[in-house]
Amino acid sequence: MYIKKILLGIVILGLIAGGIFAYYVYQAVFSPNTSFEKETAALYIPTGTTYTELIEEISPLxxxxxxxxxxxxxxxxxxxxKAGRYILKKGANNNEMIDRLRSKNSPIHVTFNNQERLENLAGRVATQIEADSTSLVTAFKDSVFLKENGLSKETALSMYIPNKYEFFxxxxxxxxxxxxxxxxxxxxNEKRIKKANEIGLTPDQVMTLASIVQKETAKVDERRRxxxxxxxxxxxxxKLDADPTVIYALKKHQNNWDTVIKRVLYKDLEIDSPYNTYKYAKLPPGPIAMPDISSIDAVLNYEKHEYYFFVADIENFGYHKFAKTLSQHNQNxxxxxxxxxxxxxxR
Incomplete structure (x- = not known):
């Protein structure tokens, strides 16, 4: 009888201990365990992160x-x-958070436009994804990659079409x-390539001319003209006689891409550069900036007219006055x- 009581007591204690253990396990696994006030919080896990580093990163959350x-x-x-960007939800428990960290890498939207050089593009993109600007520039300028894809260091910028893209x-x-x-x-695509052929330009030449149009006018409705x-x-x-090409040539010659040039002087037109369209009667060797899609399509669908000249319209800022003759242009x-x-x- 005494032994039965001892055994019963042991069983009861075991059940109590098991219950307590089960409670703590449940609490640890299924109880809410977030500390942030907003509905969600983003956790960025860099490539190569160790478990110790992960614990340090997630601790504030x-x-x-x-x-x-x-x-x-x-x-x-x-x-x-796993590296990536993970969205944790307010009130999530440990089990939910760990499951999300294992399989729910959330994509982001990467945007870029109007970049003047590959270096500027790399800097812009590096603020949005894990890759740093140095590795991006190296990838952009890789000679083997460029050659394999019919590009050069002058035309490489053409490959990056401004838009919104989804990336991890x-x-x-x-x-x-x-x-x-x-x-x-x-x-x-076939449609755009056909249009380029119809106007006598290659896609690279379209991109180069589009970059000049992009720099000449910020008004989308004026770009075709x-x-x-x-x-x-x-x-x-x-000769194209495009001021933006001279500005680009000056910046490139001086290796000073931060300089602001509001006015092109006559002496500037003498700079010996393949980008100077006042000196050479052909397209520059590559784009002078990143044209957006509206500028590219403006070239492919350019307006048919008899204008050969244009100058800024002081009565309608942002737009231009167009002329068919030099004498009319000189008045404008x-x-x-x-x-x-x-x-x-x-200057």
Missing amino acids: VDDIYSFDRVARRKGYMNNI WNTSAAQFRQRMLKEYKRFW VAGVYMNRYNNGW KKQYVNWINKQGVK
Whole structure:
């Protein structure tokens, strides 16, 4: 009888201990364990992150890091850390958070436009994905890659079509470049290639001319007309005489890309550069900036007209006055020069 009571007591104590243990396990696994107030919080896990580093990174986002650690170890997460961007939800428990960290890498939207050089593009992209600007520039300028895809260091910028793209945050420089090549080929579909052929330009030449149009006018509704002026000059063997190409040539010559040039001087037109369209009657060797899609399509669908000249319209800022003859253009230009002199713009 006495032994039965002892055994019964042991069983009862075991049940109590088991219940307590089960309670703590339940609490550790299924109780809410987030500490942030907003509905979600983003956790960025860099490539190569160790478990110790992960614990340090997630600590500010959880109430009880010790329970998180116990559950993570039990689920084998410490040996299965994956880089990426993970969205944690307010009130999530350890089990939910660990499951998300194991399989729910959340994509981001990467955007870029109007970049002047590959270096500027790399800097812009590096603020949005894990790859740094140095690795991106190296990937962009890789000579083997460029040669394999019919590009050069002068035309390489053409491959990056401004838009909004979905990427995983932990995308590498090489992966980003490869995706952009895919998007470039998708952009230059049969329809656009046919249009380029019809106007006598290659896709690279279209991109180069589009970059000039992009720099000449910020008004999307004016770009087809500006493109028409340059196509009239180009088709008739004229020099393009485009001020933005001179500005680009000056910056490149001085290796000073931060300088701001508001006014092109006559002496600037003498700079000996293949980008100086006042000196050479052909397209520059590559784009002088990153044209957006509206500028590219403006060239492919340029307005057919008889204009050969244009100058800024001081009565309708942002737009231009167009002329068919040099004499008419000189009258328009005189108004602009008088206005800019009054503004005191010397450079």
